[in-house]
Amino acid sequence: MSGMAVGRRAGSYVCGVDAAMDVIGGKWKVLILWALSERPHRFGELRRAVPGVTEKVLAAHLRELEADGIVHRREYEEVPPRVEYSLTPRGVALNEALEPLGAWGKANVLGQAPEPVA
């Protein structure tokens, strides 16, 4: 269950939706967004909030989200290293734009068989 695609067509998009898919097209990105929408998280917190993700992939996704202007990375210069990730205004807007999709998924994928369309 890996090796999807979508990824980084960098400008050759047909519509806004597939452009957005490029941003949230990682396996754990929406889960990261969801966690950060509640409150800022530290790296270790995120790892626990997104069960199953590895450090490598989590770090890679965070870097991409940061590059896309979705998450903000704040590094505290303290003795025990501490980094906090939070949503940028753009990230907040993305999350809000994702809400109808979440409602659809909740109603049409979760909690029922794939058949009952009505």
Added chain:
Amino acid sequence: MSGMAVGRRAGSYVCGVDAAMDVIGGKWKVLILWALSERPHRFGELRRAVPGVTEKVLAAHLRELEADGIVHRREYEEVPPRVEYSLTPRGVALNEALEPLGAWGKANVLGQAPEPVA
């Protein structure tokens, strides 16, 4: 950068959004939905409407979307084979739920650099 993932966790979802991502997580699925939202398409029409997709992948995506209750496949028993794909009510609802995301992508990914958050 290709090879997304997400794929078929079949029930172990954390929220509605990642459940929905499982349905639209193919490389060309949102483009297929977008084309079908305008009007029903035949197989060959879809191939032209979704530039770059191969027959194999297009057929596979259509089968998955059909299994998920998103598209309806109507086969006409005619001399020149003819099949028409259209959106089910659930597919129409999915498209509507995708609209805010499309607007976000249009405003935040298309038409500008990744920086200008404001």
Added chain:
DNA sequence: CGGTATCCCTGTCGATACTG
């Protein structure tokens, strides 16, 4: 704590050829 470096597995996707 917060990562990075390696290696490998996997699935998805792509190209071509062929069938009803």
Added chain:
DNA sequence: CAGTATCGACAGGGATACCG
């Protein structure tokens, strides 16, 4: 026209180990 069958390529993602 509308697919299916094979084959192979590719890149993301997982596991583990290690560093500042």
